[in-house]
Amino acid sequence: MSNASYRDAIFSTPLDRVARFSFDEQVVACFPDMIRRSVPGYGQILGMLSLIAQRHLRHGAHVYDLGCSLGASGLALAGALEPDAFRYTGVDLSPAMAERARQTFSDECPDYAMRVEEADIRVLDYSPSGMIILNFTLQFLPPADRDALLKRLYDALEPGGVLILSEKTIDADEQDNAWRVERYHDFKRANGYSDLEISQKRTALENVLIPDTLDALHERLQQAGFPRSVTWFQYLNFASVIAFKEA
Ligand SMILES: Nc1ncnc2c1ncn2[C@@H]1O[C@H](C[S@+](CC[C@H]([NH3+])C(=O)[O-])CC(=O)[O-])[C@@H](O)[C@H]1O
Numbered sequence: 001m002s003n004a005s006y007r008d009a010i011f012s013t014p015l016d017r018v019a020r021f022s023f024d025e026q027v028v029a030c031f032p033d034m035i036r037r038s039v040p041g042y043g044q045i046l047g048m049l050s051l052i053a054q055r056h057l058r059h060g061a062h063v064y065d066l067g068c069s070l071g072a073s074g075l076a077l078a079g080a081l082e083p084d085a086f087r088y089t090g091v092d093l094s095p096a097m098a099e100r101a102r103q104t105f106s107d108e109c110p111d112y113a114m115r116v117e118e119a120d121i122r123v124l125d126y127s128p129s130g131m132i133i134l135n136f137t138l139q140f141l142p143p144a145d146r147d148a149l150l151k152r153l154y155d156a157l158e159p160g161g162v163l164i165l166s167e168k169t170i171d172a173d174e175q176d177n178a179w180r181v182e183r184y185h186d187f188k189r190a191n192g193y194s195d196l197e198i199s200q201k202r203t204a205l206e207n208v209l210i211p212d213t214l215d216a217l218h219e220r221l222q223q224a225g226f227p228r229s230v231t232w233f234q235y236l237n238f239a240s241v242i243a244f245k246e247a
Pocket residue numbers: 023035066067068069070071072073091092093094097119120121122134135136137140141
């Protein structure tokens with residue numbers, strides 16, 4: 001597959017039947033554009049990941065990036081850290097994503113220890129790690145599978161390790177939620193998406209991307225064993241949390 005990247009126009013023409021959203025070849029081909037125009041603060045979150053790694057990662061420690069897509073978090077780390085500062089494993093269930101992430105790392109950071117596994121993060125055998133990144137991935141798992149995964153990630157983290165959990169969120173209060181969602185649609189419109197694109201994508205994501213409240217995310221992290229978690233980023237209905245394992 002080519003490494004070219006296109007503008008996201010997937011939902012720009014009327015579809016008779018809007019299929020469930022999936023991370024297929026069509027999405028992969030425009031993914032960098034789609035995620036930047038659709039996730040408020042995406043670039044800022046990636047930039048901060050490196051600063052968090054610089055503060056919290058022991059030299060040479062292992063990092064997991066779960067649901068790595070095209071490996072953007074890995075590239076951000078490689079752009080800020082020396083090659084011997086960390087070892088990276090990206091994991092993605094989508095063959096098209098995994099293949100292209102692998103290609104990107106071999107083209108753009110050949111001196112870094114970076115690998116990509118095509119696997120389901122719910123059944124992976126985890127190696128000990130200093131940092132685990134879940135950047136907009138937990139939201140795509142069935143809610144019933146989320147706690148068990150977080151527990152396994154807590155167990156895989158070394159003492160003093162950190163989990164970064166970024167998610168689209170929902171508000172428990174209906175009125176607050178409606179306001180946030182409307183402003184999110186304004187954000188998308190300002191980034192060039194039409195009302196048709198916004199509405200068809202919303203349909204495609206129904207029962208595929210199932211958001212938790214921010215409170216529920218902290219609750220899940222606590223259930224998993226993390227003694228402390230902090231919301232370090234929030235922009236409309238998108239947030240990122242850091243959870244700390246005891247040193
Ligand atoms: N069970 C699963 N196992 C493995 N991967 C999965 C699973 N379910 C979904 N995925 C993968 O999780 C990724 C979610 S996108 C992450 C963005 C990236 N983190 C980024 O920082 O650019 C988020 C978004 O597009 O909003 C996709 O690549 C799926 O194939």
